[in-house]
Amino acid sequence: MSTEIAEILQRGADGGRITTEEALLLYTEAPFHELGEAADAVRRRRYPEGIVTYLIDRNINYTNVCVTACKFCAFYRAPKHKEGWSHDLDEILRRCAEAIDLGATQVMLQGGHHPEFGVEYYEELFGAVKREFPQLAIHSIGPSEIGHMAKVSEVSIEEAIKRIKAAGLDSIAGAGAEMLPERPRKALAPLKESGERWCEIMEVAHGLGLESTATMMMGTGETNAERIEHLRMIRDVHDKTGGFRAFIPWTYQPENNHLKGRTQATTVEYLRMLATARLYFNEIAHLQSSWLTTGKAAGQVSLHMGVDDLGSIMLEENVISSAGARHRSNLHGLIDMIRSAGRVPAHRNTLYEHLSVHWTPEDDPTDERVRSHVSSIALPLVEST
Template sequence: MTETRVISDILQRAADGGRITPEEALLLYTEAPLHPLGEAADAVRRRRYPDNVVTYLIDRNINYTNVCVTACKFCAFYRAPKHAEGWTHDTEEILRRCAEAVELGATQVMLQGGHHPQYGVEYYENLFGAVKKAFPQLVIHSIGPSEILHMAKVSAVSIEDAIKRIKAAGLDSIAGAGAEMLPERPRKAIAPLKESGARWLEVMEVAHTLGVESTATMMMGTGETAAERIEHLRMIRDVQDRTKGFRSFIPWTYQPENNHLKGRTQATGLEYLRLVAVARLFFETVPHLQASWLTTGKDIGQLSLHMGVDDLGSIMLEENVISSAGARHRSNLHELIGLIRTADRIPAQRDTLYNRLAVHWTPQDDPKDERVVSHFSSIALPGGGAGRSLPLIDAK
């Protein structure tokens, strides 16, 4: 058969719910015409979610420290121990930020920070316990395998014990943080001090078996090849086949400012859209696919809704890590809902588990709170903006 026929047959099989191989995924990613690729991915979305609903979330990313010993080359957020610009927020400050998030309708907080040399399991037990006690309604979707490995090392306990303890303290769900690129060559190039991709996945698998689900992510644009991007997907799918613990896949693009990579390479919008579509076709066992409008921009975010995406992500009331590397895209609740509706989809607010909290079937159903604006970045302020309230910006 000709390559065109081969591609067409793969697209049809994937659109019908069949499994494709990594080799077939690479062929689609590099050679498939864009429109048929997107149509096949959207067919998968329509079969999974025939009511045409696209979801969004309201949450706040709260950073407890920027002190980190891992020194990833793409990261503009961290500061080395004893650096003059290093800071750590106390529990009172974190709870204050949680209270602001609750006031604005957030259902989730993502507590993230650097690998502080003194922060073991006990620190996270106290942090999660305090948040859960003060705000039991908030879901703690936080940290990632890298932080779990670090805290276990500091406290000299096993990965299993660390996960059990922080789960008991209040951790509800693990973020896909720290995945970046899982294949060995690109991972060593951008994060030589971080655990291997196989080890990252091992921690996720342990967490899944202990009843803690997670998301999976990928950072594009740091010099990895097309084949390495597909290998990243393959590594995630292998774990998902065994655990079914990944709720969603969230690809995002490297941001080039204020870090050691200095923007030497970046992923284009077209590369991103193609990867999103291939991911929807490849991950037949991962329920949800989320776009990253924060890193790609709202135009690409909206286009991704035609490439198999069923979730537009979050109105993040605060975000510092990616913003410090140059992500400048902001939105508000009305605008995000508008992006979904003008893509001929029905917007719905969800929670962490993708339960729909409110479906906006018509514009009359839309929420009216104009204070819900994304997002406040405090990284440039002394002490990480400690004590500063969320700036409430008129959505108009």
């Protein structure tokens, strides 16, 4: 290991800021174990009790109709396609009630860019969920949906955000980020807003009091430099607003989409990205790994790469699973992933507040019904195995 890399790792481990160029150097050349050790030093300083959190939530898709036609997406259907659908409000509320019965504290309402769904649709949707289930946090949509609804309703981004926030939206998902740099974004989603516009909408949302997460999709042919540039664009927004709660990278899934798996990120690349992100995002509190796309083994290893959150048990997930993500877990399995990595599991809410800490196995929840469910939302719910 070079003296330069050792110095950057030590500075990052100590909480110092590293540059974008240094992040690229670490991502591509730092020894794997030393990179992970430095990132985990950041985690230990932030969370000295060794707590790793998880969430119980449900992703509820209100429509699969979308005009954006992203090449990596296996979920959407074009307008008037015979397989397109939209769920009515009663069905969405029914799914919310089921989620609460299983201990969910959050719902993520997701859908395509439906050509007829403007701000008014989301006001009705969020308002109904909040009236019926005020205990549920609505952590939903992303800058892409906000930009689309504003265009449909012919209002400004600021007005759209103010209205959906007033209707009940609690925070914004990092959805639609995929790859923010121009070249890979145009290749993946030429009809979607630019990465710069995605960041601008996030800035407006943060300024209006809506915090969010930030995401990244790896493995669609982007270069290492473009991956790090994606991080830079996110950090620039956070430097201005302080509005990102967590960073959540995930890996492209190759089934049933136009890319057809021509390029994919390896597990090692993914783990290196987690560690690099933990060192680079010194001011972003939480780092979440995606066991849904990388598997339980990688999810557990990620807990030694600076990760402090394993995300959700996901009572329902349809978008990524449509493209081939088949990793499932019940609540006991997720807790075991955390505990067997030498960490302390804790059930959290959307704000990352601890609802219960499972200091010993005797503290673990006992509801056997809480498990992942991944299948098309167009089909009746079935019991997972």
